[in-house]
Amino acid sequence: MRNLNQTRARGPLVMIVVMGFLAISILHLLLTIATSQSVYELSDLKREKRELDTTSQIIAEEVASLSSQQNLLNTAAKLGMVANSNPVFLKLDDQSVLGKPKPALGTASQSRNLVANSAMIDTKPAKQEAVPASQTQPQQLPQVASVNAIPASPTR
């Protein structure tokens, strides 16, 4: 009887131990699943970062190519703009004119790019002879170039 009573008394204790063990196991399982999930998420995020870095590089190269002085000069030449190395100033205090205004003729050669840049590919060659500003008619602003027309940086 005494043994039977002792066994009965231990019953809840065993149940608690078994339940505790099961709870810990389930918790461990859940944590393992969560960790595994995080590892995959981390991996995905790293891949996404690589992709974004690549996109950033592609865009940065395009921007650098478009904003290079050679590209700007070619674009300006296409629009008929020419450099004028004869600036003229109007002095406001005595309304005098400093310098002789001259049209930017004879500077067409400087409107062509002469500085090499193999990191820039211009899809269309610049006009060989720029039109003086005085001879150009007001014209509609050009449409924004399509993405495909962006000069891309080549490799070397």
Next chain:
Amino acid sequence: MNHAGPVSARRLRLLITISVILVFVFLIRLIDFQVVRAEAINEESYEKRAVARTIPAVRGDILDANGNILATTVYRYDINAAPAIVRPVERKIDGIDQVVSVESVAAELARILDLDVAELLPKLIGTSHYVNLKKRVDAETHRQIVDLEIPWIFADPHQDRLYPNGAVAGNLIGFVGTDGEALAGIERQFNACLAGVDGKETFEKGVDGIKIPSSTVVIQEAKPGRNVILTIDADLQYQAQQVLATEVRRLNADWATAVVIEVKTGRIVLAAEAPSVDPNDPGKSPESERGARAFQFAFEPGSTMKAITAATAIDTGYATVNTPVRAADSMRVFDHVINDSYSHPPTNWTVTGVLRFSSNVGTIKFAERVPAKTRYEYMEAFGFGKPTAVGFEGETRGVLNHYTEWDGVTNYTTMFGQALSVSPVQMASAYQVLANEGVRLNPVLVAGCQDEDGNLTAVPKSNPTQVVSASTANDVMHMLEKIVEQGGIGQATAVAGYRSGGKTGTAEIKEGTGYGQYYAASFYGMAPIDNPKYAMGVMIYKPKKVWTNSMAAAAGYQKILSQVLLANRVPPSTGKSRDLPTEWK
């Protein structure tokens, strides 16, 4: 039943005993593996699976004074294939699983990589695990390849250097080799700043040699390189190179340089030359055009040196702007005859007039009383005979022999820029002294090395030195203004609205033991005279299509000066030039 009982019990005990022994043996073995030798076994196992890899540090950028990127690092990709596992590619097209033949995949690859499919296809056949299809394609191309999802194509990334503005300041920036080694210019001189520290990582690989995903462990993070900030204005540098390239063509010259220095800081705003190397493709330029002549080339300056001689004579009290000189067009010095560049009767010039008409004989007349030792010390103080503080790689010191080595004729010819040589930057720096009230500032090309927080280190010191008095410098500057105001060539350098001063130089070029038939034509000066902002010079080397060599540099000088003044919004000059007579009666 009674007979069977003891036997079964014995067997059971035996079985239990054996089991216990076995468990005990396994337990000991387990403890040995898991506890006693666990670390060693783990290490041995990891070493077999793990692969160590260097994480290359990203090289820093080179930027101009306004933050424009002149050199940066980008990733390029080698596209490779593993022929041993080449097979048709399964793809889902319009929701339907399809198999794309190797030939079709090869055609797609050829189109993206700009290759001939007939050349590419044979590379995909074989038992090799590696064959390169194309080296160093850009990120856009690499992405297109990745999007094809071909399991037997893989890519190796490499760092590469990109110079977005091409040859703009290419001679200064230098370039790096395909292996990433800095080979020239700022790239090499400031390699310690630009290069970072490589990191290290390991990853595990399976039995098949393929990397196990998520097994990468970074042992040491890579430390990126820092940025080098130049004092150059890339836009002005480009415009100057454009002007020089135009002038080189127009004059059928060998090459040309231009240097502009900010008077109050010593910062080099531009150091241009034509032809100039495109660092993206340095192999296209001959070796002679890959350096920076502004720093590395020394030439006999000729008459631009007369301004320095005049400053020396005035500062030492041997002359003033009005000191009278009577000069013929030639004079005998020992067994040599020294001529002026044109015939004229004996003329009564002031020192101003001597500079205005660039008379060699007149220069000797007012400067011969200055001791050679004194003139030598002044030339040294102006910065001749030693490299500038920029310390550009391969920078010339020029030739300035010690005065004790000057023979009788050399003593005189050094007064008008012969028997010595200077670099274009040295001469521009000397004119910076005249424009800055006699105070010399070290020329600066690199503003510093910038870390990721924007802090600048290795900032050069300007080290101000009073070379001549302020009044002497101003006297010379006002004499130089007369050259621009009155001289035929000087007038061609004038920019409307601004008072400027300058001096022509037409130096013979040594060939063998004598002089050749071509010249180094230069013009050095400063502007605006009423508030000097810039000292500058243009040198055209061996112009062959000119009616007078002195004129060769004038047009380029005027165009570059005009751009510099305009781009920096320098207010037009006020006041008039000093009344300085050029002749005396």
